[in-house]
Amino acid sequence: MQKTVEQIEQDLQRPTGRTQRAAERIEQDLLRPIFTTSGKYKVAVAVSGLLVLAGVAAFGYQLYTGIGVWGINSPVFWAFDITNFVFWIGISHAGTLISAILRLCNATWRRPVTRCAEAITVFSIVIGGLIPLCHIGRPWLGYWLIPYPNQRGIWPNFRSPLLWDFFAILTYLTGSTTFLYLPTIPDFAAIRDASTGFRKKICRILSLGWQGTPRQWQRLEIAMHIMAIAIVPVAVSVHTIVSWDFSMTLVPMWHSTIFGPYFVTGAIFSGIAALILAMALLRHFLHLEQYLTPLHFNNLGKLLLTMSLLWFYFTFCERLTTWYGNTPDEMAVFWQSIRLHFAPLFWTMVICNLIIPVPILSMKRFRTITGTAIASSTIIVGMWIERFLIIVPALDHKFLPFSWGVYRPTWVEDTLMASSFGMMALLYLLFSKAVPMISIWEMKVGLQPHGGGIITTAPAIAEPHGLVLEGPLPTDVPE
Amino acid sequence: MHPEHPVQPIAFTHTVHLAKRMQCTTCHVGVSQGPDAQIPNVTFCMGCHMVIDTNNPEIKKIAAYQARGEDIPWVRVYNYSPSAHVRFNHAPHIRAGVACSTCHGDMTKQTTAERKVNLNMGFCVECHKQKRVSVDCDTCHF
Amino acid sequence: MERRNFIKISALTGVAATLDACRAPDKQLIRFIPEENLIPGIAVWKPSICTLCSAGCGLQVRVMQGDAEVERHGERGLIKMGLAKRLEGSPQNPINAGKLCARGQAGLQVLYHPDRITKPIKRSGARGSGQFQAISWDDALKELTSHLTALQASRSANALAFLARPLRGQRRELIEKFLTAFGAPPAVWYEPFDEAVLRQANLLSFGHAALPTLDLARADYVISFGADFLGTWNSPVAQSIGYGAMRRGRPGRRGKFVQVESRMSQTGANADEWIACKPGTEGVLALGIAHVILSQKLAPQSIASPAASRAGSQIAGWSAGLPEFTPEAVEKQTGVSAAVMTRLAHEMTLSGAAAAIVGGAPLAQTNGLFSALAVNALESLVDANRDEGPILGFTPEPPLSNAGEPAAPAQASFARLNSFAQSVLSGKAGTPQMLMLYDANPIFSAPPATKIREAIARIPTIVSLGSFIDETSAQADLILPDNAPLESWLDSVPESGSFQSLIGLAPPAVSPLHETRPMPDVLLGVAQHLGGDLAKALPYATFDAMLKAALLPLRAQGGSVAAKTDDDFWQSVQTQGGWWSAPAAAGWKSAAAKPAAMPQGKQASHALTAPEFAGSATDFPFYFQPYLTPSFGDGSTAHLPWMQELPDALTTAMWSSWVEIHPKTGAMLGIQQGDLVEIASQAGSLRVPAVLSPGIAPDLLAMPVGQGHENFGRFASGHGANPLSILAPVVEPSTGSLAWAATRVKLARVGGPEQAKLVLFAGGMSGFPHDEKPR
């Protein structure tokens, strides 16, 4: 049975007393972080801001002196830069999966999770997209990647995976920004209505004249639906294309057909981990215990477990085929990463991505908020190492042994990397000041008897409290 | 950037010299032989002006340079930035019949040299395409 | 720096594409009138001569017009001048036929070296403090002549000493004439790795006190006892040309090359067969092979030849068939198996044109002369009696009275230096009061046991005529900087490398960049100023006049320059880069190359003596072998950045020195690749990084010469260590030559790679792929 727009309208306009109060409570709870600023928040902004400034300074120094202030050399021409690039683009898969796929699957428990997931996506694409700009030898000419008519009569080289990368990331950034922005419109309207002054003005613009009319709701739902469908293939292709940066070359252990799915899996894997970590932090610092409940961590934990096993499967496949193929050039890299120079890193990665998370996540007892957060933390570290181990061992043991090299990062690379994390934190913190980190209107929709979901398509669910299944409910306000 | 009308230390009159039936190659001897056209040095000028028009104040200036053991510090009119990584060779252009005036303007009507065209890559490529000369990058960039 | 930053900043602000070079600060400098008219952008090739080693290769210098920042009359400015851009071998030159080695090409950096002395300088601080102040040429020359006049006035002209790198040609002539006319003793010609032993041996065996020239292009089999003939020994470019032809120059015929040495050199690395032999027993091995040939009559037509009997007569027991040198006996001494020896003997005698040569470490033993004579005897056995002439011969001396080889081999340079140092330190009357230095650096390159540093410190006045501050010229009181070779009139009388007699000659390829003056002109000017015998002995205003006078007699000889008048001849010699005789028909057929007849009544034969080493085998368990590298020679080119950054052929080390150790030795002493080790001999100790190499005997340590400069410009100072500094002053007794391979050392690990700072170019060490196809 499908609800008509009229019925929804009725639902929204005639709340019961209890849901009315719950809705007010939701709005109050979720808007509070926007209007109040704690000391901790200021410290966090200051710290992450300093990290970003340090990164800017390091990048300025690099621009002035030359990219030689990095530890890259011949033959390790890529190292921390591309590791971070792949890592952040990977993290960006959090939003897509959680938000779009869960939205399409109509998993109602997703509601409090979507906003912070989508925010991770957008910010990590921004960071990931900035890194190539820092990494090129002459950043001031980075605009040559853009195809534009010029008197030289030269276009970019469309055969280059880097160019595909450029377009993929641009598309993904545009798509996910839209995807983040669309469901924020009603919330901007809510802030607009709740605030005064400058913030009101900004939110008036951002809310695009949202009045909450049924037509607007319907259009929003349709737009969200289209975006949710469109963004999934984009996300998959983005990381596949990133993997092509490697697999399109002849470099031993890069030149592999498994890289596309392997990278996508890794991306989703690290994305979920990042999301869990972000949710745990939000829950703690924004006092969202009633919204981000053990249920969410439990569900995401299950997903994470699946991804961990899938990641291991791909890692195993990749190494197995290499080992079985036994070509000397590949084996040189293979042994470097497994047994020789990079072995400590390799086994740390396995521990972080498999040995620690799998036992935690596979047992319900440990799949708690703390448990999943611990697993996510190790996975973040492990997945960073994984990207590093894809790039560096292959480069420094590429073909002719005479030109093998050793890579050691310098403080500039360390700073830039720390700065990328600082930037993530800063953007996230600032975002939390601008927008409720949990979608207010979606939570409200969840209060409705039909249980929410994408309204135009979703069948009604009998569950009266579609939003929260466990724990103290925000709806448990005294009658 | 160079000024489009650079102020030269000597107001050298191309007009006058060309009117006296001198050729471009009389002074710019390198132009048909190699990459650079060559700007004559003070000794070359004084080769004639030891006796010709010695009272002209500009020529006195030249003589003064020579007396001090200095060359005339001509200001370049055209030059490529090193970051363009471009090699230009005059000789093949002259052999292909490109007139000096194509880039340098009609010197019979000018006193000192001026920038007549904007020597960007578009200018070069356009002409190369027109004349069916290679526009491969390594024609000019190496 | 400013300009670099400017470019960067402009780039940042996005105007890089339109940035203009002429806005750089250079612009503010005044422009001097060009002294030479070249068409810009068009290269002119000018002849010159390479002076970076004694081979004397002919050069052609690519000269192009460019803007140079120079100082003239105390004012800085820009001048358009001919600038040398590249050195290539001169194609006509009979020695190098258009080719040039790595070091030779880096001669360009001698010209443009930022540490060149640009004008006369006078010591202003304590001696050796490195503090100098610039003075004018007039003052500098006044000071020099006043010192010389004072010596003359005090009737102690014999107290003038002249210390220089061994020279050939008119520079040597000039210095010798100067010293003779002044009344001073002969110059102390010093180089650490002289070839006195080989010259002496060649005089005894072949009648030529000279280095041999090899016709490798014709060779089918070459066995080299320690001679690094593709890298540093003799005339490497000429020998490399011949080597290429020997290998693949004749379709269907590829010469075999066997190298005998105990540390694999770059030359040894190219050998088809590399044979390690105990240090000092190379001569024994040669005689072992000779024994097989003699006893099995493998070369019947050669055994009785005059050449073989002459060279053989130097070896005791030769006529009796070398009974003491049975392969089995030789195996015991050398460590080379009897079977190998026998096989070599058969291969050599069966495979067309064969030759045996000796050089390098075998000669730097206390029994070096014997080893050389032994190899020479083997050479004459396999290489004599050939219709087309032997592989080994001697470059004919040019037909000039004063360019010929000395009748008797000169004293070894180590002996000369040693006696010079002793005479200064003895402090007796008539000992040197004034020292003139030219291009020799004994404080760096002589073992400290010579006490040359102390001796030089005692000399009241030191005048250097070199272009650079090095360890020795840093002690100078006055430096009158020479022009760079490319800025000078050059001549050369190559001792080896050509089948024709030749004299290289070239005018300056470029004008002087700095306010320097050529050393010969300074001496000639001083001679004129001092007058008397000196002015009479050297009646030339400039060096080119002297060169012209010396070379004009060659016009009558025909050869490469046919000229009607002296002036034509002089012009042609200059454009051609020298004079050489008509090419010999084929190799050594020309009469000039035939071995000189044996002087009557000189039949002294030499018996085997065992090599002696400084240091006992128990306290100092390792042999120590310094070796020359193609980059640095004896260290005099260590200041060139191209040479510093050129990876060593075998270790790929750059910008550093190292000691080569066999991995077994390393394992025994806990030393790993790149560790810092200490090497100690009786004479001293040094610390260097270790390189583990499979190409060295486990009881041998080898270390490259040339690094470890304390004061030789910005690119050489402070890298590595100098192996010469721990050599004991052991000599080869018959020549007084330094036996530089006769020191024993001990070895210990003292630190890890962080302290050692070894820079290797190669990241990994690789074996060959199994199919032996290029990979």
Place this chain on the structure above:
Amino acid sequence: MAHKWGLVVDLDRCTGCEACVVACHAENNVPTVGKDQAAIGRAMQWIRVERSWEGDFPNPKVRFQPVLCQQCDAAPCEAVCPTYASYHTEEGLNGQAYNRCIGTRFCANACPYTVRSFNFFNPSWQKPLNLQLNPDVSVRSVGIMEKCTFCVQRIKSAEIQAEAEKRDLKDGELTTACAQSCASKALVFGDLNDPNSEVSRLASSNRAAKLMGELGTKPNVTYLDRGAWQDAKNS
């Protein structure tokens, strides 16, 4: 007929003297980077002499092998460059348009031979060493990838000269700096499209092989196997 430039390296002639390396430094303004930079693997050489060891004392064996840009016909470096800085020239060289290079270093990673050099800093020639610079070749600044060009400046100037004299290029008229300096004639440069050129003749030798030919990069540099004493009559 269009030219197709090729180089043959006869490993049997190569002595490992590295004259080619210095020749290339001088001809192509390839900078020296100094001890500290060399220590972290940033030494720049457009041609390097690789040496490989096999065996141990007393029978060690060493091979020298000059490695330079192989000027592949199917070059992995060209496809990956997003700005066409690495591209295939009309004469079949792997061109490198320095002005177009933004420094992604992708080409250097893609190159199986690791023959590309990157300017990690602006190169410096302490005055007056700057006067040694060849005015026919640009000086690459920071952030630019560079590599062996087969001395394209020599090719261009020879072609311009031949055009001025209205004739074809002769074999041997033009050679690269490395081949010019090679005393043992291990390096031979020439036009592979001219069947009579020395380089064509050598490239068809039965000792000929391509470096990592199995990768399918179709190099225009050919290596001639070293062979042994006894094999000589077969080649």
